[in-house]
């Protein structure tokens with residue numbers, strides 16, 4: 174199951190690897206799963222055809238975005254190799270968005286175009302004001318990233334119900350033993 178808890182599409186995409194430290198838990202296990210993610214993320218209305226090549230490119234984009242996010246949280250320069258991957262994909266053809274009379278938006282395109290959309294999002298994230306608010310979840314086993322929009326920057330978890338409660342009950346058990 175995919176989660177969208179990061180408050181940003183690029184970070185949610187990075188979050189399709191649920192955990193990165195203890196064990197690498199990748200939710201994009203097949204081309205079809207990527208197609209599903211693209212619709213659940215609201216990038217496309219219907220799942221596109223996804224080939225093995227596109228899944229590989231998506232994974233490369235995701236890991237490049239992860240490295241850029243790490244550089245951000247470490248206050249380091251953005252690594253050139255990862256920038257190249259993101260920039261190249263961002264220069265592709267975007268998806269087609271159509272505004273309907275009832276105010277809804279129809280989003281159509283190929284999986285490749287959807288990757289371009291994610292890469293453009295990544296540029297806006299790392300090049301925009303929110304880059305300074307990127308945080309990693311406070312539960313050590315979780316490596317999800319999110320935008321901390323709380324006043325005073327006090328948010329500690331990617332998601333209170335997923336990680337906040339688990340971390341709290343772990344601390345409680347530690348005190349009891």
Ligand SMILES: [Zn+2]
Nearest residue numbers: 310315331336
């Ligand atoms: Zn978490």
